[in-house]
Amino acid sequence: MYAVDFETPMNVLIENLAKLQAVELERTRVSQSIRALPAEVTQAELLLAEAQQAAAAANSELEREDRLREKIEREAETHRKKAAHFREQQDSVTTTAQAEAIEHELTFAKAEIERLENEEYASLERTEAQETALAAARAQVERRAEDLEETRVNVEARRQKLAQLLEEFGAEREMLRKQIDPDWLARFDRIVANRGTGIARGENQQCTGCRMGLRPQIWNQLREGELLNCDSCGRLIYWDDRMTPAPKAPQAEKARSDGHAIRRPSQAGAHS
């Protein structure tokens, strides 16, 4: 025999378990994405509801102003009628006192008419501004209604794609599980139930699942192609010869900041 046999049963098992784990992680990721989708619609609905409220508020402000102006107009009309009545009376006065009294009433009515006409003008100006605000608020409602519709369509399209993906991953998962020895599969499932993941690569004499160091003996066995449990986290660990080892960081150049500042009580006591 002159070539390394990559298709040993152990290598196939390791590969299938690693693939199974990758598929499980993808399924989780896709499921989370699906669960996050309705929140996007809810958010768009919320924004539309806010815009609708703002438009309703702008509309009632406009209506309030209209009612106020109608009241001003009615009051002004009353004073105009009074003024007309006093002018008629002026033609038939007989005494100076009467003339003065009517003149006084007429002056008051004219002043009221002028005041109310000014108020009406101010009200019309407010209405003009309110109409602009209402138009802007209604345009905002339309935009947000369109946004909501777009979001719904977009979310549904993504949901369908994700559901399709989930189905594919589910099928792949079933296919892989069928290929894995039931005892190893049961061990793997038990670790997944406890740890979230069941299998991890050994790298730089560490378990990549928990980052704890591996005993030299375990490391050597991994290098020989065995599948073992990590002493620290219990995950299945394997060595992947296709992974190039990461270069070690130059430890000497890094100044340690921990541990040096602590003064021992005995040293502190020696000077006293």
Ligand SMILES: [Zn+2]
């Ligand atoms: Zn570990």
